[in-house]
Amino acid sequence: SQQGEEDPQALSIQEGENATMNCSYKTSINNLQWYRQNSGRGLVHLILIRSNEREKHSGRLRVTLDTSKKSSSLLITASRAADTASYFCATDAWGNNRLAFGKGNQVVVIP
Amino acid sequence: DAGITQSPRHKVTETGTPVTLRCHQTENHRYMYWYRQDPGHGLRLIHYSYGVKDTDKGEVSDGYSVSRSKTEDFLLTLESATSSQTSVYFCAISEEPGTGLQPQHFGDGTRLSIL
Numbered sequence: 001s002q003q004g005e006e007d008p009q010a011l012s013i014q015e016g017e018n019a020t021m022n023c024s025y026k027t028s029i030n031n032l033q034w035y036r037q038n039s040g041r042g043l044v045h046l047i048l049i050r051s052n053e054r055e056k057h058s059g060r061l062r063v064t065l066d067t068s069k070k071s072s073s074l075l076i077t078a079s080r081a082a083d084t085a086s087y088f089c090a091t092d093a094w095g096n097n098r099l100a101f102g103k104g105n106q107v108v109v110i111p
Numbered sequence: 112d113a114g115i116t117q118s119p120r121h122k123v124t125e126t127g128t129p130v131t132l133r134c135h136q137t138e139n140h141r142y143m144y145w146y147r148q149d150p151g152h153g154l155r156l157i158h159y160s161y162g163v164k165d166t167d168k169g170e171v172s173d174g175y176s177v178s179r180s181k182t183e184d185f186l187l188t189l190e191s192a193t194s195s196q197t198s199v200y201f202c203a204i205s206e207e208p209g210t211g212l213q214p215q216h217f218g219d220g221t222r223l224s225i226l
Contacts, residue, residue: 031212044217092212
């Protein structure tokens with residue numbers, strides 16, 4: 001079965017609100033990453049969190065990792081219309097930098 | 112943006128024909144990857160390369176082959192295309208992982224339709 005599975009959801013929020021999405025995975029990991037994909041484009045790396053970290057911030061992004069529950073969350077604060085995209089988590093499921101991606105969360109930010 | 116070019120960007124072909132997709136990078140990264148993206152499945156790894164002439168299978172490699180004769184180019188071939196291979200194909204590159212994981216940088220994809 002697939003590693004790095006988000007709760008697949010479509011989230012629609014107003015500009016300025018916070019957006020939270022979750023990811024769960026099945027086996028032990030060394031790292032977990034989050035990516036963003038705008039419509040018709042490739043994925044863009046957002047943030048990487050290591051297994052010995054519990055929380056990490058990058059600008060308006062906050063990622064948490066709970067290895068005991070095998071889950072991660074991505075919070076986007078003060079969302080903007082430009083944050084409209086699909087967001088994927090990915091884990092190093094097979095080593096050698098090979099990633100297993102979840103199914104993605106679609107976020108729509110309404111201006 | 113990382114220097115990754117995928118070609119063609121769009122292709123329509125018929126069942127049974129051979130198809131080759133090209134990924135070209137200007138970053139001199141050692142690692143390159145091919146993924147396919149389908150609704151309900153996210154991205155799935157097809158093949159990857161960890162150096163010139165060094166390749167290995169990914170999660171969904173059946174029906175696909177790859178070649179890497181030089182650092183900058185990674186080719187994905189469908190020897191005899193089937194309708195189930197209709198998908199959006201993404202190439203990605205990364206630096207050598209070393210002791211940790213390296214982020215991957217993606218091209219903008221090739222939309223392949225097999226009729």
